[in-house]
Amino acid sequence: MQAVILAAGKSTRTYPLTLTKPKPLLKVSNKTIIEWNLEALKGTAEEIILVVGYKKNMIKDFIKKKYPDLNIKFVEQKKQLGTGHAVSILKNRIKNRFILLMGDNIYSKKDVNEIAKHKYSILVKKAKNPELFGVVTEKNNILVDIIEKPKKFVSDLVSCALYCFDKKIFDALENVKKSERGEYELTDAIKQISKNNDIYCVKSMSCFQIGFPWDLLNADIGLRNRKNIIGKNSKIYGNVENSSIGTNCIINGTIRNSIIMDDAIIDKGSIVEDSIIGENVYFKGTAKSSENVKSVIKGKKIIVDRLGAVISDNVKAENVIINAGCKIWPNKTIKGEIDHDIE
Template identity: 40%
Template sequence: MKAVIIAAGLGTRMGRLTESLPKPMLQVGGKTLIEHKLDALPEGVDEVILIVGYLQNIIKKYFGTYYKGKKISYIEQSKLAGTGSALWLAEPMLRERFIVMMGDDIYSSVDINQALKHEWAIVVKKSENIVSGGRVIFDQRGNLKDIVEGVHEEKSGFLNTGLYSMTPDIFKYKLVKLQGREEWGLPQTLLTAAPDVPIKVLLSDFWIQITDPKDLENAEKTLSQNMLDLSKAL
């Protein structure tokens, strides 16, 4: 099975931290953000496709062609045109069910394994303070109903983490262009498949969204506390 990690962005909101380093290569807890994802993957995932762009040679030099027994392949997104466009570049390499993750967030192995139990899934995080991002709406059966992007008046809800399980059938659908932008979104395109296939909405066990330097600081504290709690439990 393959995993796709979208890691091509500029990371402009990180300021000076990403002037000479791609955002997914920033470190938290002594590991790069990409390594956190690779280490969370189960043995059943034997190949990882990294969609790279900005300062891609740093990523390629660091990881090479294998990481802890998993093959690493690279695809260049020369024009940054959204997460949907990024995934579509990998279409020729995806012939069976696969998972997708964002390159600058931290996910748990529990969430990844949970997603892999379903052909189609989107992982969400319950939040009492949603300011922006993709608010996920689901029906009584727990299947995807809608994804509402932008600034939200209602603060509580379920936020899209950017972790998905899907099949190559996703490529049968036309990419959805984001309004007023030369970008095509993966969540918006996934939503067009929802009337045809049940896309399970799964509640996240652990997710750290990293957008700016403050998030990076908070991630460091969160991971340190988790390690402390684990050591106390042993």
């Protein structure tokens, strides 16, 4: 069986972390998102097609170096015209049945195996905030409808964007028109197929949807079962609680419920809580968390249950007090109290 991973998008909702790298290369529990998904496909997919676009060479170089023997093909989506368009450009490459997954979510091998058992299937799970996703209605485990980000409550069951299709999807995609946001939506094609075919709804055993920066923290906790993970060659002189520490880090401060990426230095006396610290960051100060934190994403305020700071790569933070919810763009030098995003 073939598998397709869509990994072409810019992922602007996860800024500032995806300003320096594509989302599939962000690490969760010291492993990139793309690694988690390639491992989930192992034993099920004989060939993998990776649709790339944004910072495509970073993904290509990483895969070729990490998986030199993997049977993987790269296809570029030159224009970002939606998930439906990304699938449509593969019409001549797909042989028959195939698994389709998003390159910015993390899927389990169990879910992949269950999806592959059915001719047509979609992975679903219950969500606390279904209005942020494609909401699914079903009857006796058969898909009835998908509604993209409904304004009124329809169901708490959402799509995890992991599917099994055959070549009929391409016929359906030919009839899809551009949506209001100027994209060809895959969900429109799925609705067409569901009119004449049963699409089985598989309840997810373990799926982590990474829509916003703090979703990395939730996935990280789940994947490492709240145990610390310390990367190779990292030196821990301070305290690390319920966190992931990347490779070649020096930790002299206190880290709680956080992700510290590779080559970061957390200086003596520092406190980092419920935060994400990017690669090659020097940090001295505090980034304490609070509950019900407001964070601005693409001009909209979003309430996060609990969050500290989100600091992108190559930031130098000296004697800082970073208020909860603040995001720091890459390559910045900051000092003192920070009470807003630094872009």
